[in-house]
Amino acid sequence: MSSPQSSPPVLTHATPAPAAEAVFPASGPAVWHGAWTTPVMRPSAAPWFETWAEQGFTDQSLRQVVRLHCGGSQVRIRLSNAYGRTPLHLTGATIGRTAACAAVHPDTMRTLRFAGSPSTTILAKGHAVSDPVTLPTEPLEHLTISLYFKEPTGPATYHQMSLTTTYRAAGDHHRDPSATAYTDTVQPAYGSWYYLEGVETSGKHRLPRAVVTFGDSLTDGYGATIDGDDRYPDVLAERFLAAGRPRPVLNAGIGSNKLLTDSALGGDAGIARFTRDVLDQPHIGTVIVLMGVNDIQQTDDPVPGTGHEATPVTAQQLIDGHRRLIRAAHARQVRAVGATLTPYRGAAGWSAAGEVIRARVNQWMRTSGEYDTVVDFACALDPDGTGSIREDLHIGDNIHPNPAGYRAMADAIDLAALGQ
Template identity: 80%
Template sequence: MSSPEPRPSLLTHVVPAAPPDPEAAPWVFGSALWHGAWTTPVMRPSAAPWFETWAEQGFTNQSLRQNVRLHAGGTQVRIRLSNAYGHTPLHLTGASIGHTAGAAAVQPNTMRTLRFAGSSSTTIPANGRAVSDPVTLPTEPLDDLTITLYFKGATGPATYHQLSMTTAYRAEGDHHREPAATAYTDTVQPAYGSWYYLEGVETTGPHPLPHAVVTFGDSITDGFGATIDGHDRYPDLLAERLLSAARPHPVLNAGIGSNKLLTDAPLGGDAGLARFTRDVLDQPRVGTVLVLIGINDIQQSDDPASGTANPTPPVTARQLIDGHRALIRAAHTRGVRIVGATLPPYRGAAGWTPAGEAIRGRVNQWISTSGAYDAVVDFARALDPDGTGRIREGLHIGDHLHPNPAGYRAMADAIDLAVLEQ
């Protein structure tokens, strides 16, 4: 009999100590019940090999303008900022929010000053976060908001989300209360974009919304291959389907490009096991999580820039399955429904190997047949309906790994909306 396969050491890190006290939950403020309207997982600053970012240099006497699309509306709004990977306090001089008028412009009559404990400025401790005071700003699902942050002093390297597929804009000096885009002449090209310090947007209103759906995973969830500023990642399209079906669950995207389930990745953030509680279970009023992760653990590549290089022995199917079981236990501890997605094919991609393909097959068989997940979504079949072992031509960006907008549409359409509801 063969010896047991080693277990990943992070398995114990994902399980929360106890279910949260609803009365002490951060999304309950006075009589207001806050809903997650948008989120992104934050990462430590690093140099991205694929495109330029502003993360390592940070900001000094600059205004930073960032756009987000909401998946929940309301009458009031607030934001969450993160200095999770900062080594020093972060001094924010001023901030504003308003409805996007296109690119870096803001609709003038909607611009609001953001305050923190009554002050127009705030200091966020190293490894800490800040939540703004509520401002009255009526919003609807699929509205685009523009958030502007002004940093007078040097921030140092910035906590950020590397791949936003959304253009960020920068201006020299203080322009955070100017609706016009005139000063915001600086962007990153090619504009794959990043989000900086911004962790979440929450809304509240007179009518409670259904619980949120969080999509958790790697670059396929993050949306690499989607249209820049086009909002056609699979979570975006899922949100549109839910709205059209009169099931207005907010959809919160917790994907990180190059992310692995079992281990940290230099360019892919903390391991999925390590970040699951923060990025999923601690979201406002989460009810369901849809999990698609593991292909970066399987891939073996000689290109360090891919984020999948792994000099250690290849991962085993047992290790990945144990990792998925840990996510399931953590979700159930919090009373959260958890839906597993099969890993799409990647034959033809740089990191494909026959051994990796065999692992993918065993993991997908377990996801599909074990009954461990509360429900299953078959993304592998959605992208490979003929069972060829490859993503169908016309559904990927040319690398045989990442879907294009048509592929993301196929994924969103493959989800039975009923499985997302408790």
């Protein structure tokens, strides 16, 4: 079980910031908005694609690209060592506008500092927030964050599937704007994010409260285009911008995640990580919950630390789990939006008994009135009511949408129903 995100001690070396880069006090009056986020996970051997999480990093630089869903005049990042067993020593970090691939526009590169120091140590299970730097940004703009680790990190806290290419270089290249040294990427290129859990922006104007999308691989975006930014939360952010009211949309999905049970592949259970990954996001107003299909169909997934597989779930258990999320959201004055469980007939894990559970959970969601409103993703992907995702809306496995399917999901959301 994960704990709510806190602000543990961060050890730093006192090095003054140069005058060339304006640094603002973190305790100032600025309102910070989450511009991008990803839920972190414990390092593990991924059974379906390679990552760098278990081996960690030694005398290596990481370059990670993210797309912001809101802009501002200042920016800062959040780093996590939540699953680290030892302190994490970060030698240096920079941020700048993305050029092409691993390259950064040189005139936008800023050194990131932590309590005034260009290096920091993040305690085991701890987090760190960088000092703000001046870097004007716009919604849907890409930023590149470079991290250099001189000392061995050990296994890395990470997000398993980024669908965005992450680059690695031998030695210290965190200040190097060119892509020349960043020749190493994970293949196949599903990609992962390491230690990075958030980017925040601040400016003169207060934005509407963020929408956090909470779920499994359908929220995380499996089946979307690598480096294409066409997951359903990405498209939802584009819809807000096109409507003339840009609003942060933060993706808190984890592939293979379950609502009720921790998973060796899919991370902490949804009910365990909800506070950290949703409610503790800055300036949040609404959460969209799409969760439960993996609880139904992945009964052979080992539960970490127990030595046994997950037990079959009932519809009532899933409903009770959703009720826990609703209560937690309402206790923080957060609008809770339920998303109907999408069809998966034809997928490897489908069963008639599981279909009965899915139907009962969806009926409760649509009729109980317990969620503040409901988004019918099941209907968006199966508009004819066949019990299967329409053929042109999935990637061929009958469970994961393709980019057209993700757009159909985003288009099914009434923006007004998400509140302000």
